[in-house]
Amino acid sequence: MIRQFLITSFAPDRLVRGLIMVKLDFGGVKETVVTRKEYTVKKAQEALKDEIVVTLGYGIQGRAQSLNMRDNGIKVIIGQENTGVHKAYYDLAVEDGWVPGKTLFSMEEAAKQGTIKQFLLTDSGQREMWPTVKKTLKQGDALYFSHGFSIVYGNITNVVPPKNIDVILVAPKGSGTSVRRNFVDGSGINSSFAVYQDFTGRAEERTKAMGIAIGSGYLFPTTFEKEVYSDLTGERGVLMGALAGIMEAQYNTLRERGHSPSEAFNETVEELTQSLIRLVDENGMDWMYCNCSETARIGALRWRTRFRDCAKPLFDSLYDLVASGEETRIVLERSSESNYRQKLADELKEMGNSEMWRAGATVRSLRPKKKATNEQPKK
Numbered sequence: 001m002i003r004q005f006l007i008t009s010f011a012p013d014r015l016v017r018g019l020i021m022v023k024l025d026f027g028g029v030k031e032t033v034v035t036r037k038e039y040t041v042k043k044a045q046e047a048l049k050d051e052i053v054v055t056l057g058y059g060i061q062g063r064a065q066s067l068n069m070r071d072n073g074i075k076v077i078i079g080q081e082n083t084g085v086h087k088a089y090y091d092l093a094v095e096d097g098w099v100p101g102k103t104l105f106s107m108e109e110a111a112k113q114g115t116i117k118q119f120l121l122t123d124s125g126q127r128e129m130w131p132t133v134k135k136t137l138k139q140g141d142a143l144y145f146s147h148g149f150s151i152v153y154g155n156i157t158n159v160v161p162p163k164n165i166d167v168i169l170v171a172p173k174g175s176g177t178s179v180r181r182n183f184v185d186g187s188g189i190n191s192s193f194a195v196y197q198d199f200t201g202r203a204e205e206r207t208k209a210m211g212i213a214i215g216s217g218y219l220f221p222t223t224f225e226k227e228v229y230s231d232l233t234g235e236r237g238v239l240m241g242a243l244a245g246i247m248e249a250q251y252n253t254l255r256e257r258g259h260s261p262s263e264a265f266n267e268t269v270e271e272l273t274q275s276l277i278r279l280v281d282e283n284g285m286d287w288m289y290c291n292c293s294e295t296a297r298i299g300a301l302r303w304r305t306r307f308r309d310c311a312k313p314l315f316d317s318l319y320d321l322v323a324s325g326e327e328t329r330i331v332l333e334r335s336s337e338s339n340y341r342q343k344l345a346d347e348l349k350e351m352g353n354s355e356m357w358r359a360g361a362t363v364r365s366l367r368p369k370k371k372a373t374n375e376q377p378k379k
Contacts, residue, residue: 034219036188039212045073047209054079054114056107056133057121058089060176061146065118067096068183068215077103079110085341111136116206118144124335126150127157134162140199142166142206147231148224151196153328166203167196170211170219171227179215188217196224232322237315244351251356261359268356270363 023032055066058080069076078098082090090104098104111117111133119126119133127150137143143161145151148169150159161167172179174189182189193211195203211219222230235241247268254264279288289297321327334340351357 031220033221034193034208034211036212036216036218039208039219041072041212044209044212047205048074048116048213051075051115051206052077052113053116053118053210053213054110055118055120056080056111056129057119057125058093059120059122061172061179062118062120062176063089063092063096064176064180064183065120065146065172065214067180069213071183072213072215074213077105077110077113079105079107079114081107108132108136114141116142116144116210118146119150120146122335123147123149123157124332126159127332130157130159137162137165139164140166142168142200142203144210145169145224146171148194148226148228149232149328151224152228153325156325156328156332161197163197164199165197166199166206168203168207168210169194169196169222169224169227170207170214170216171222171231172214172216182217183215188215191216191219192222192227193219194222194224194227229319229322232327233315233319236318236322236327242311248354248356255355261355262363265356265359265363269360274367 022035022038023030053066053069053074053076055062055076056079058066058078062078062080066076066078078093080086080090080093093104094100104110105113107129114136115138117133117137121129130150133143143165145167146169148171150157151161151167154160170191170193172189172191174182179189191211191214193207195207198204200206208219251264251268254267255261259267276288276292279291289300292300334343337343
């Protein structure tokens, strides 16, 4: 994930099949990216005017991407089953305005109609539904992913596409909730993009058009392999696993030394999420340091290297396990267990019911309420 970039030149860098791209300086390294300034929504609409985009799976990413495309004037239909554990997603699609028999169909029926098939089921769901989706693929179709998992680990997932289609990827660097929320507020989530297989000669154009159509802030190139390696490392590391683990460690240390739950939570989570991380978001980590006390700066700079050096071997081990396929094997093995959903619910319940996150619920309830934007200050 890239926090910011320095624009050294905004002149077009190159023209790829009629698509203007720009080269920007990311921390001293020049990268070619696609922004909405050069590749507009209007261009995306033109590129996709003869396509029928089918979103297979109305989960977190499927819902967000399909709604954004619909709002951007792209022809979209939904493929979602209406039975068992899938019914709740089907009902949500109906609630969102997708019409059964017109824009909402079963997975197979929708896939038959689509020319660009967004395969947005869970990784285990993709392995399960692949035989159904595969038989609907027509020559010249595009198979679209938002994660390289199924393709990169095809020897485990058995997702091996035929040679007569395009295989493309647009991977938003955020949850589906943020993809939709940022689109609605007029911003966007940055996304990586890649072409695994170009049968039609239009795969790159299709990919970039889809990336803009789903509301990406800007697009940066990657490969299926690099996307999945970085994504699995990030999720297990800083984005989720490491973040949760280090918070728990600090909270427990403070509690063991006699600090109250409210004090421990405020010093561990609340100050980070409500103050400091917002400063990092605005202008970077160094800027955040400059907006903290001298005592905080000196201490943080001193301990930063200790945490980095301690964590680096763990991240090296994590990356190697991702690259070897071991993490993939574990994911598919556990997600296929008959009691997986109950185990997941139990693990999340254990986290949510911990003292730390129960304390957090109380802290959040005490935050001052935001004033309505149209509220006038009292005289």
